[in-house]
Amino acid sequence: MMDILSEMLGYAFLVRALVVGALVSACAALLGVSLVLKRYSMIGDGLSHVGFGSLALATALHAAPLAVAIPVVIAAAFLLLRLSQSSKIKGDAAIALISTGSLAVGVVIISRTSGMNTDVCNYLFGSILAMNRIDVYLSVALAVTVLFLFILFYNKLFAITFDETFAKATGVKTGVYNMVVAFLTAITIVVGMRMMGAMLISSLIVFPALTSMRVFRKFKSVTVCSVFVSLACFFVGVVISYVYATPTGASIVIINIFAFLLFWLVRVLMTKRVAVKKPGLVLLMPLLLLAACGKSETAALPEGSAAQAAFVLEYPSQRGEAPAQAWLRQADTQGEADAATPVIEIKEKMFITQINDIYLNAGDYIGKTIKLEGIFRLEQYEGRQYRYVLRYGPGCCGNDGNAGFEVSWQPRTPAGAAPSQKAYPKQDDWVRALGTLQTYEEDGYPYVYLVLSSLSVLDTRGAEFVTQ
Amino acid sequence: MEKDRPKDPQGIPSEPLILCKNLSLGYDGHIVLRDFDLRICAGDYCCVIGENGCGKTTLVRGLLGLISPIRGTIAFGAKIRRTEIGYLSQQEAAKQDFPAGVYEIVLSGGIGAMGLRPFYSRGEKQKAEAALMRLGMAGFRNRCFRELSGGQKRRVLIARALCAAKKLLVLDEPSAGLDPLAREEVYRLLKDVNRETGMTIVMISHDIAAVEKYATVVVTLGKEINAVGVGGEKK
Numbered sequence: 245m246m247d248i249l250s251e252m253l254g255y256a257f258l259v260r261a262l263v264v265g266a267l268v269s270a271c272a273a274l275l276g277v278s279l280v281l282k283r284y285s286m287i288g289d290g291l292s293h294v295g296f297g298s299l300a301l302a303t304a305l306h307a308a309p310l311a312v313a314i315p316v317v318i319a320a321a322f323l324l325l326r327l328s329q330s331s332k333i334k335g336d337a338a339i340a341l342i343s344t345g346s347l348a349v350g351v352v353i354i355s356r357t358s359g360m361n362t363d364v365c366n367y368l369f370g371s372i373l374a375m376n377r378i379d380v381y382l383s384v385a386l387a388v389t390v391l392f393l394f395i396l397f398y399n400k401l402f403a404i405t406f407d408e409t410f411a412k413a414t415g416v417k418t419g420v421y422n423m424v425v426a427f428l429t430a431i432t433i434v435v436g437m438r439m440m441g442a443m444l445i446s447s448l449i450v451f452p453a454l455t456s457m458r459v460f461r462k463f464k465s466v467t468v469c470s471v472f473v474s475l476a477c478f479f480v481g482v483v484i485s486y487v488y489a490t491p492t493g494a495s496i497v498i499i500n501i502f503a504f505l506l507f508w509l510v511r512v513l514m515t516k517r518v519a520v521k522k523p524g525l526v527l528l529m530p531l532l533l534l535a536a537c538g539k540s541e542t543a544a545l546p547e548g549s550a551a552q553a554a555f556v557l558e559y560p561s562q563r564g565e566a567p568a569q570a571w572l573r574q575a576d577t578q579g580e581a582d583a584a585t586p587v588i589e590i591k592e593k594m595f596i597t598q599i600n601d602i603y604l605n606a607g608d609y610i611g612k613t614i615k616l617e618g619i620f621r622l623e624q625y626e627g628r629q630y631r632y633v634l635r636y637g638p639g640c641c642g643n644d645g646n647a648g649f650e651v652s653w654q655p656r657t658p659a660g661a662a663p664s665q666k667a668y669p670k671q672d673d674w675v676r677a678l679g680t681l682q683t684y685e686e687d688g689y690p691y692v693y694l695v696l697s698s699l700s701v702l703d704t705r706g707a708e709f710v711t712q
Numbered sequence: 713m714e715k716d717r718p719k720d721p722q723g724i725p726s727e728p729l730i731l732c733k734n735l736s737l738g739y740d741g742h743i744v745l746r747d748f749d750l751r752i753c754a755g756d757y758c759c760v761i762g763e764n765g766c767g768k769t770t771l772v773r774g775l776l777g778l779i780s781p782i783r784g785t786i787a788f789g790a791k792i793r794r795t796e797i798g799y800l801s802q803q804e805a806a807k808q809d810f811p812a813g814v815y816e817i818v819l820s821g822g823i824g825a826m827g828l829r830p831f832y833s834r835g836e837k838q839k840a841e842a843a844l845m846r847l848g849m850a851g852f853r854n855r856c857f858r859e860l861s862g863g864q865k866r867r868v869l870i871a872r873a874l875c876a877a878k879k880l881l882v883l884d885e886p887s888a889g890l891d892p893l894a895r896e897e898v899y900r901l902l903k904d905v906n907r908e909t910g911m912t913i914v915m916i917s918h919d920i921a922a923v924e925k926y927a928t929v930v931v932t933l934g935k936e937i938n939a940v941g942v943g944g945e946k947k
Contacts, residue, residue, distance in 0.1 A: 396830045399823060399826070400823060
């Protein structure tokens with residue numbers, strides 16, 4: 245368990261995702277209690293669909309995703325709130341109108357611009373995707389603001405949630421506070437939806453509240469408990485998603501289902517035997533669950549390499565068939581000789597995400613030495629040659645996505661790859677590449693690529709298809 | 713039994729706390745109470761009576777600003793603000809499955825007076841404890857609201873209304889669901905509050921005996937709306 249954790253914390257982008265995810269989980273759980281009790285749970289779902297539409301719009305406009313999504317979703321939140329309160333159109337129907345409407349708009353925008361691709365898939369179903377630094381800071385700032393405002397307005401929110409008429413009669417501006425809740429929900433959803441996916445983010449709002457309501461009977465204890473449940477489910481979900489390469493959002497939701505069933509069981513036991521006087525003890529259950537999961541994971545995967553070994557079995561070893569090419573080997577040792585500078589190694593696990601992170605935060609990585617293994621591909625495009633080291637990954641419509649780097653022995657000139665002195669391996673060879681990350685410009689767009697210091701053909705092929 | 717209206721120390725009759733003029737109230741343009749005047753003064757123990765469906769609850773909701781008048785005006789006197797009103801509604805406060813503790817609920821009575829202040833003051837907490845004690849619910853402080861009986865719930869909500877009320881207490885059938893003994897207790901308690909603190913009370917009641925015993929003003933709703941002081945003086 246500890247091995248897996250320290251391995252996970254070794255990835256900077258994963259740490260960032262964990263921080264943002266944990267904050268979002270806490271915010272969603274807090275707001276969820278109010279939303280569920282006010283019968284507004286579907287607002288969360290509606291807003292996430294609006295969020296999808298606005299992310300699609302942001303992609304089409306080449307704008308920052310949060311900058312577009314946040315105002316749009318906040319506006320939608322106010323609108324939904326209005327509609328839910330008016331009796332003209334029934335609230336649930338209004339939400340269905342807006343959510344399916346914006347989903348449709350999003351899909352049309354995407355089909356007219358980028359087409360269905362992995363990004364869209366990620367928006368729908370979530371991924372621990374690499375976020376750039378500004379995104380991370382903004383997300384953290386927003387989530388912390390939501391937490392702070394929630395604590396500040398906690399007492400008002402309780403009063404309004406419990407009995408809005410009374411609150412209004414005693415002079416509380418309930419409309420304002422309802423808007424505050426809608427506002428905070430909108431922000432939480434936008435920040436969380438890229439990790440959880442538009443389809444799944446509302447589960448973060450609904451599940452923890454319903455789970456803790458199985459056992460706890462006071463508003464405060466329900467609120468506190470749902471934060472713990474949400475955080476525990478988030479971390480367990482992420483670890484499981486990391487270890488078993490399952491989609492992050494869905495894994496978190498499934499853990500939430502287990503937590504719900506667990507709390508339900510506790511409830512049943514409590515009603516059967518009234519002896520359980522201190523439901524507070526149940527607060528410890530998520531921790532126990534976490535520990536139990538940790539045990540079973542380590543049992544299933546005694547060594548981190550087990551999964552890798554399973555993959556290798558699918559690709560028969562070519563050892564002894566293709567003799568190693570001497571000149572490549574030589575280049576390899578040369579490369580490792582001046583490897584005094586730290587090498588960023590892209591491992592099989594989190595291959596796609598780590599590479600995404602490098603692309604998104606390219607500024608942090610330019611000039612750094614990067615090492616990766618993958619398939620060597622030579623592609624022709626408009627008479628120009630491009631060489632890549634890559635692996636295949638999931639696309640939205642079949643497995644047509646891929647992740648990796650363009651490589652070149654020599655710095656590229658604007659005219660294309662400079663004629664290279666050193667040879668390249670054969671198409672589809674399995675290679676290990678070591679190079680420094682550089683940028684070049686072509687047709688007005690900047691690209692990143694690796695200036696190789698070594699490129700060696702390996703006998704044993706790794707996983708050609710990766711999911712994370 | 714003497715039932716004179718409370719007076720200011722100077723002996724001047726108290727100024728109106730709430731003054732309704734040519735008021736029409738109703739829902740979605742449908743008028744329930746048409747063109748009436750009503751004056752409620754500080755220190756009144758005012759009972760609203762009338763048949764089912766005559767608009768008692770509508771009147772109360774109008775006074776509280778929960779529905780806006782179709783015509784006419786409701787003016788609040790200089791001595792009262794909206795945040796100084798306590799309210800007990802006729803309906804069950806929350807949905808069946810709501811997780812809330814008794815103390816949490818009673819404390820939330822202070823919410824209106826808090827303004828933008830985020831947390832309850834010590835005074836508000838003490839007031840909540842006192843209100844619980846007064847309603848005989850101190851022993852239920854840590855219980856879950858939804859597990860209480862109907863009568864116990866009623867008492868908790870009355871305690872909450874007491875916490876909220878500084879000048880005016882509006883109660884929509886406070887005795888609903890209470891046994892006769894508890895009912896009498898509640899009426900007496902309201903009278904005590906009215907006498908001790910000069911709290912104005914507006915109460916809807918079907919309990920004519922209690923109305924006769926405690927009220928200083930009786931508002932009868934029917935075709936005509938009459939507010940009659942117990943001495944028979946028309947207001």
